[in-house]
Amino acid sequence: MQKGTVVLGVIGSDCHSVGNRILDGFFTERGWRVVNLGVMVSQDEFIDAAIETGADAILVSSLYGHGEIDCAGFRDRCVERGLEDIVLYVGGNLVVGIFPRDTVTAKFTAMGFDRVFMPSDDLVEADRILEGDVAARRRRRAAAGSA
Amino acid sequence: MSGDAAGARVLSIDIGSTWTKGALVDLDGPSPRVIAREAFPTTPADLAEGFDRVRASLCRGAPGVPVRFSSSAKGGLAIAAVGLVPDLTVNVARMAAASAGGKVTTSFAYRLTSDHVAALERARPDIVLLCGGTDGGNEGYVLHNARALAASSIGCAILYAGNASIRDEVRRILGAKDLAVADNVMPEVGRLDIEPARSRIRELFLARIVEGRGLARVSAETRCDPKPTPLAVYELVAALAREIPEWDDLCLVDMGGATTDVYSSTESFVGGAGRVLRGIREPRLTRTVEGDLGLRVSAASAAESGRAVIDALLGTAHDGFDAWIARVGSRPQLLAAASDERAFDDALALSCLALSLARHAGTEEEAWTPQGKVLVQRGKDLGAVRRFVASGGFLARIRTADLVHRALAEAARPDERTGARPLLPARPSVLADRDYLVPVAANLAADFPRQAARLLVDGLTCLDADAQGDRG
Numbered sequence: 001m002q003k004g005t006v007v008l009g010v011i012g013s014d015c016h017s018v019g020n021r022i023l024d025g026f027f028t029e030r031g032w033r034v035v036n037l038g039v040m041v042s043q044d045e046f047i048d049a050a051i052e053t054g055a056d057a058i059l060v061s062s063l064y065g066h067g068e069i070d071c072a073g074f075r076d077r078c079v080e081r082g083l084e085d086i087v088l089y090v091g092g093n094l095v096v097g098i099f100p101r102d103t104v105t106a107k108f109t110a111m112g113f114d115r116v117f118m119p120s121d122d123l124v125e126a127d128r129i130l131e132g133d134v135a136a137r138r139r140r141r142a143a144a145g146s147a
Numbered sequence: 148m149s150g151d152a153a154g155a156r157v158l159s160i161d162i163g164s165t166w167t168k169g170a171l172v173d174l175d176g177p178s179p180r181v182i183a184r185e186a187f188p189t190t191p192a193d194l195a196e197g198f199d200r201v202r203a204s205l206c207r208g209a210p211g212v213p214v215r216f217s218s219s220a221k222g223g224l225a226i227a228a229v230g231l232v233p234d235l236t237v238n239v240a241r242m243a244a245a246s247a248g249g250k251v252t253t254s255f256a257y258r259l260t261s262d263h264v265a266a267l268e269r270a271r272p273d274i275v276l277l278c279g280g281t282d283g284g285n286e287g288y289v290l291h292n293a294r295a296l297a298a299s300s301i302g303c304a305i306l307y308a309g310n311a312s313i314r315d316e317v318r319r320i321l322g323a324k325d326l327a328v329a330d331n332v333m334p335e336v337g338r339l340d341i342e343p344a345r346s347r348i349r350e351l352f353l354a355r356i357v358e359g360r361g362l363a364r365v366s367a368e369t370r371c372d373p374k375p376t377p378l379a380v381y382e383l384v385a386a387l388a389r390e391i392p393e394w395d396d397l398c399l400v401d402m403g404g405a406t407t408d409v410y411s412s413t414e415s416f417v418g419g420a421g422r423v424l425r426g427i428r429e430p431r432l433t434r435t436v437e438g439d440l441g442l443r444v445s446a447a448s449a450a451e452s453g454r455a456v457i458d459a460l461l462g463t464a465h466d467g468f469d470a471w472i473a474r475v476g477s478r479p480q481l482l483a484a485a486s487d488e489r490a491f492d493d494a495l496a497l498s499c500l501a502l503s504l505a506r507h508a509g510t511e512e513e514a515w516t517p518q519g520k521v522l523v524q525r526g527k528d529l530g531a532v533r534r535f536v537a538s539g540g541f542l543a544r545i546r547t548a549d550l551v552h553r554a555l556a557e558a559a560r561p562d563e564r565t566g567a568r569p570l571l572p573a574r575p576s577v578l579a580d581r582d583y584l585v586p587v588a589a590n591l592a593a594d595f596p597r598q599a600a601r602l603l604v605d606g607l608t609c610l611d612a613d614a615q616g617d618r619g
Contacts, residue, residue: 005284007336013516015423033283035336040423040514040523048232049336053284064517 002033004056004134007049009037012070016063019092023061023123030127043074047081056134057087060113065096068107075112085140087133091117091126156182156209159590160201160216161376164405165189165479167197170587171205171212172598178605179598181587193361194220214369215590219376220360222405224352227272228254229296231279231288234426236309239332240278243308243341245434247348248378249274250406252438258288259295268300273356274348275301277317280310282334289313293320304351308332308344327351337427349374377401377408379589381434383603386596388412388432391604398532398572400500401585402539404443404479407499409507410434415527422511422522429527435507440499442492442541443479446472453498456557460494467491493550496541500554504529508558510567524570532572536607538580548577548610578607 006027010020017039024036035053037045046058058078062070071090078086090113094104105116114133117126160169168186172179185204190196198216206212226249230237233256244251253270255263267275275296279289289309296305297320307317308329318326327350330343353372357363366372380401388395399410415429416422439448450457450472461468464487471491475481483492509526535551537543545551552574561568584606591599 013514013521015516015518015521035281037336038423040425040516040521042425044234045425048235051232051285051288052235052279052333052336053281054286055284 001031003031003131005033005035005053006057006059006130007035007037007046007053007055008059008061009041009046010039010061010063011041011043011046012062012064012066013040014062014064014066014070015039016061019063020061023059026123027059027127032130043070043077046074047078047083050083050086051081055086056137057089057130059130060088060090062090062092062094065093067092067094071108071111071113073111078112085137087130087137088113089115089117089126089130091119091121093119156212157591157595158202158205158212158214159587160198160214161586161590162189162194162198162216162218162220162373163376164220164222167194167201168583168586169201169205172587172591172602174591174595174598177601179602181582181584181602181606189220191220194218195361195365198362198365214371215594216365216369216371216373217376217379217586217590218357218360218362218373222250223377224249224274224348224356224375225252225270225272226250226348227252227267227270227275229259229275229277229279229292230254230256231285231309232256235336236278236280236333238427239339239341240276240308242339242429242433243278243332243344244274244276244348245377245436246341246381246430246432247345248352248375248381249348250377250436250438259292261295264295264299264301267296271303273303274351275303275305276344276348277305277307278309278332280313280331281336282311282331284310284312286310286313290316290320293317297321297324304355306344306347306351308347325355339427339430341430349378374593376586376589377434377436379592380408380585381410381432382596383585383589383592383599384410384412385432386592387600387603390597390600394534394600394604396531396533397536398504398529398534398575399536399538399585400503400542402496402499402503402537402542403441404540405438405441405445407437407440407503407539408434409437409503411507411527411529411532413527413529413531415509416524417528417531421520422524424524426525429509433507433527435503437499437503437506440503442495442499443475443481446476446495449495449499453495453502456498456501457494460497461490464490468494492541497550497554497557500542500551501557504554504571505558505569508569508571510562510569512565512567525567526570528570529572530570532575535572535575535577536580536585536603537577537610538583538585543580543583545579545610548612551577551610577610579610580606581608582606 108116155175187200226244228240230240329347401408483489588599588603
């Protein structure tokens with residue numbers, strides 16, 4: 001039994017593909033159905049794929065320091081396109097320079113990302129958090145459906 | 148080759164909307180050839196009538212000659228495509244419909260509203276192709292759309308080729324309709340599987356669409372099933388690429404009064420360092436059909452779509468163009484006689500060709516990344532295409548390759564807003580189908596692929612400036 005469906009990709013004009021393949025392998029191995037869009041993925045491509053696959057979560061990677069520009073308005077776009085409650089994560093080298101984790105997290109949660117991950121974060125822990133967030137979303141949806 | 152044993156002669160008949168045309172073909176020897184041809188007006192009430200006259204006239208004294216035939220009568224096979232995301236399943240549904248010889252007359256994305264359903268009911272397609280969702284993917288939109296169709300007055304065949312996980316539910320919802328089911332056209336994001344839908348569309352064409360038009364008896368008598376003419380041409384392009392490998396990397400355009408059809412057989416994404424493909428990887432063999440681009444029935448919409456190109460081409464010689472468009476739109480048989488009429492037809496054809504090629508081809512644009520310049524490709528790369536076959540009433544008669552090259556140059560203009568460059572053939576060899584062999588060979592392509600390919604290749608006229616032995 002699969003845990004759910006996640007859409008994975010590297011956003012913007014970012015060609016870093018190694019980490020993307022590691023994440024694909026890891027989350028697949030942990031029981032997720034991974035829809036991997038590869039590198040240089042636009043916001044709309046993430047959302048298109050999430051709609052067609054009925055995804056539970058979108059996992060956005062950004063490795064080249066332009067994440068802030070590429071990710072701006074991502075949640076708004078999800079809302080516009082009917083995915084207002086999808087679990088939305090971002091991770092990688094999100095900004096250029098060294099900033100405290102809290103500063104970076106604040107920036108991206110303000111954009112509507114549910115979780116923000118740094119390169120040093122533990123993947124097993126990320127998987128556990130994802131499972132919890134996806135389960136919470138399903139409960140919310142079930143409650144909304146029965147209301 | 149299975150066809151080799153089938154006898155020396157075969158009759159190829161193409162039932163068009165105005166003419167039913169036949170050609171008796173001798174398949175023997177290294178070079179198959181057309182022995183005789185005949186055409187009678189199509190008899191719309193009972194297509195068999197015109198068919199029988201052509202057959203009787205060509206097979207006098209030899210009734211046992213096998214027949215292969217196709218039909219584009221009544222404007223061909225009209226398909227309404229319903230998908231989910233425009234760039235994904237709607238796009239793939241359109242591809243599947245076009246490759247099955249259909250013409251997508253309407254298409255809808257996301258949720259079917261009551262307005263959409265009303266538009267569908269008015270459009271009266273032959274088939275509604277219902278897609279959406281990857282396998283195990285979206286259910287909500289797709290089930291909603293199935294229910295909307297179930298509640299509609301639509302009586303035509305509905306083919307479901309969406310999310311396979313909800314197939315049973317779709318069957319239940321659409322149980323009272325004329326429902327057929329095929330594998331999902333896009334089982335995973337970016338992975339296409341259009342063959343099953345294609346073959347189901349062909350079956351529907353036979354069972355539900357041809358039946359009522361007088362061809363059931365013809366099918367039984369000739370022991371041959373008709374196919375949509377564009378499907379036959381699609382099979383011919385496949386046969387060319389397979390049987391005569393140096394003829395792969397081919398583009399064939401069939402420009403008619405109502406539509407402009409573009410077929411290409413070439414690798415859609417070559418790849419290599421610094422190249423990234425975004426969106427769907429298109430199949431090697433594709434067909435697009437442009438319902439707004441045609442020289443007669445669709446002249447008005449073609450003039451509208453190509454306004455900018457036509458204005459630039461005609462310049463000050465524009466007087467009378469609009470009147471000409473109005474005349475040919477209502478009288479499809481009209482041929483250009485006066486020099487200004489010929490100039491109008493040339494301009495219209497060039498613009499139809501440029502637009503249809505630009506829509507068929509993908510694009511590339513530069514993106515600068517910290518790793519350097521990357522070329523981002525979307526759609527199909529036609530850059531490797533070496534041969535361009537011009538067919539259909541107007542294009543078959545062009546005297547030089549000039550019109551094709553000008554249309555290619557026009558189509559190759561980068562998008563003003565994004566800078567994206569269309570990936571078009573670069574100076575392909577241009578060949579004209581002067582003897583109208585495309586429809587003749589097309590009917591033979593499925594069962595006699597080698598002979599069909601040879602018949603066409605030997606019969607085309609090369610229009611390249613440096614070509615030797617031009618028969619024109």
